[in-house]
Amino acid sequence: MVFKRYIPVVHRYKNGGYNIVLDVESGAVHVADDLAYELIPLMEGYIKKDSKPEERLPDEVLETILADPSVRELADRFSPDAVRESLEELKSLVDSDALFSEDTYRAYVGSLANRPTVVKALCLHVAHDCNLSCKYCFASEGEYKGKRELMSLEVGKKALDFLIENSGSRRNLEVDFFGGEPLMNWQVVKELVEYGRRREKEADKNFRFTLTTNGVLLNDEILEFANREMSNIVCSIDGRKEVHDAMRPFRGGQGSYDRVLPGFKKVAASRNQNNYYVRGTYTHFNTDFSRDVIHLMDEGFEQISVEPVVAPPEMDYAIKEEDVPGLLEQYDLLADEIIKRRKEGHFVNFFHFMIDLEQGPCVAKRLSGCGSGCEYLAVTPTGDLYPCHQFVGNTDFLMGNVFEGIKRTDLRDSFKACNVYTKESCDTCFAKFYCSGGCAANSYNFSGDINGTYDIGCQLQRKRVECAIRIKAQTSE
Amino acid sequence: MKHIRTLNTRDYRKSVKQGGCGECQTSCQSACKTSCTVGNQSCETLTSKR
Numbered sequence: 001m002v003f004k005r006y007i008p009v010v011h012r013y014k015n016g017g018y019n020i021v022l023d024v025e026s027g028a029v030h031v032a033d034d035l036a037y038e039l040i041p042l043m044e045g046y047i048k049k050d051s052k053p054e055e056r057l058p059d060e061v062l063e064t065i066l067a068d069p070s071v072r073e074l075a076d077r078f079s080p081d082a083v084r085e086s087l088e089e090l091k092s093l094v095d096s097d098a099l100f101s102e103d104t105y106r107a108y109v110g111s112l113a114n115r116p117t118v119v120k121a122l123c124l125h126v127a128h129d130c131n132l133s134c135k136y137c138f139a140s141e142g143e144y145k146g147k148r149e150l151m152s153l154e155v156g157k158k159a160l161d162f163l164i165e166n167s168g169s170r171r172n173l174e175v176d177f178f179g180g181e182p183l184m185n186w187q188v189v190k191e192l193v194e195y196g197r198r199r200e201k202e203a204d205k206n207f208r209f210t211l212t213t214n215g216v217l218l219n220d221e222i223l224e225f226a227n228r229e230m231s232n233i234v235c236s237i238d239g240r241k242e243v244h245d246a247m248r249p250f251r252g253g254q255g256s257y258d259r260v261l262p263g264f265k266k267v268a269a270s271r272n273q274n275n276y277y278v279r280g281t282y283t284h285f286n287t288d289f290s291r292d293v294i295h296l297m298d299e300g301f302e303q304i305s306v307e308p309v310v311a312p313p314e315m316d317y318a319i320k321e322e323d324v325p326g327l328l329e330q331y332d333l334l335a336d337e338i339i340k341r342r343k344e345g346h347f348v349n350f351f352h353f354m355i356d357l358e359q360g361p362c363v364a365k366r367l368s369g370c371g372s373g374c375e376y377l378a379v380t381p382t383g384d385l386y387p388c389h390q391f392v393g394n395t396d397f398l399m400g401n402v403f404e405g406i407k408r409t410d411l412r413d414s415f416k417a418c419n420v421y422t423k424e425s426c427d428t429c430f431a432k433f434y435c436s437g438g439c440a441a442n443s444y445n446f447s448g449d450i451n452g453t454y455d456i457g458c459q460l461q462r463k464r465v466e467c468a469i470r471i472k473a474q475t476s477e
Numbered sequence: 478m479k480h481i482r483t484l485n486t487r488d489y490r491k492s493v494k495q496g497g498c499g500e501c502q503t504s505c506q507s508a509c510k511t512s513c514t515v516g517n518q519s520c521e522t523l524t525s526k527r
Contacts, residue, residue, distance in 0.1 A: 434516030
């Protein structure tokens with residue numbers, strides 16, 4: 001019997017002493033011993049494509065596989081009985097559609113593009129101004145290629161009204177107070193939260209407000225309000241003092257680390273180490289960034305997100321291709337450190353290693369990604385709408401405004417149609433259902449097309465997924 | 478099984494039928510702002526049943 005060769009849909013990798021087998025299309029994750037790990041690719045050529053799970057590996061084919069020279073070599077190294085036993089175990093996984101499972105979502109993806117458009121999240125740029133002068137800022141010190149300005153209460157209210165009116169039956173609505181630096185327009189933030197609380201009752205909605213801040217203006221009064229009203233606070237800090245100060249100076253050039261650290265510690269403590277993140281950016285200048293994450297752990301933070309800078313390649317701080325191998329090792333080091341600390345009883349959560357295998361997103365979410373340009377929009381201080389905060393200021397992507405709604409429905413539709421199947425390099429990538437095609441802004445900035453890819457970002461993303469799954473394997477023993 | 482251990486995972490196929498309510502968090506509203514990370518999120522429907 002001759003079978004067509006199967007397109008690889010199983011991703012195998014070794015990490016931290018574990019042999020991980022990821023069945024891409026079903027999402028099943030297995031931890032294999034050395035024998036099973038080596039046997040899986042040898043089975044691959046015998047799997048029958050386009051058939052029901054229980055028909056993919058008929059009983060009679062098992063004997064053919066056992067007679068395969070490569071498999072017989074395995075039997076010499078382990079034992080014939082062990083190989084047979086392992087093969088039967090693997091067959092049971094194939095039969096239950098948890099190994100070599102097939103893609104059945106491609107037909108379904110069309111319905112995602114045709115789904116009714118609802119808006120469920122806004123990034124509210126309440127201040128296009130900033131009191132820091134971060135060297136890597138994509139917002140050009142808060143100005144976003146425009147002028148320094150603050151959002152008025154009127155525009156902010158209209159934005160919340162726009163969100164409610166366009167949210168359909170969605171109940172949970174998210175609003176991130178962003179900038180520039182949102183604390184530079186704190187009075188408007190407070191009044192918008194109060195307005196939102198009134199409106200949510202009338203409209204039977206639930207606003208989840210969040211705040212992203214550099215911490216310079218943080219004080220007890222702000223923190224008390226934020227702890228009452230904000231479901232998450234993102235605190236920008238890069239790690240070690242010298243790393244932070246080099247990239248996040250005040251306008252006069254002096255570092256901001258000493259100014260912001262005490263306030264961020266108060267955030268963490270007053271929120272009982274939950275529902276906040278210290279969030280940093282690493283660059284070409286600190287490719288040993290695991291030390292920055294560890295520094296943040298040592299300062300007592302338990303919720304940490306540190307991620308690569310997104311910058312044009314000509315910038316001296318941009319991540320270079322030659323940085324990548326070392327950066328991948330950094331993630332391994334970090335995974336080891338997190339496991340070590342957890343074993344010592346010190347919980348720490350690294351955002352990019354978070355993975356919810358049991359109760360993670362549905363396929364619709366995994367295919368369609370972040371929702372930028374349709375479910376998620378950014379609002380400028382004057383009320384202009386952009387697909388997300390990273391497109392703000394690029395007038396090619398100006399979609400409309402909160403007073404008149406979406407004008408560029410073509411843009412909205414192109415973002416809505418964007419999914420893992422419209423990105424050529426995602427189709428064969430094992431991480432596609434974890435990153436769901438990645439960031440449209442990154443894709444655009446590096447390839448000129450929201451359906452393109454940013455290869456360095458993809459390499460780092462794949463490594464983070466591998467480490468995240470390894471941590472799950474290790475902590476589930 | 479002796480040679481392979483399977484972690485508990487959500488079956489994507491079943492989620493095709495169950496999912497799509499859209500009540501889940503928007504990726505960039507969490508902690509990233511410069512990358513799309515979806516796999517780390519939780520399903521609002523499943524977690525609200527806990």
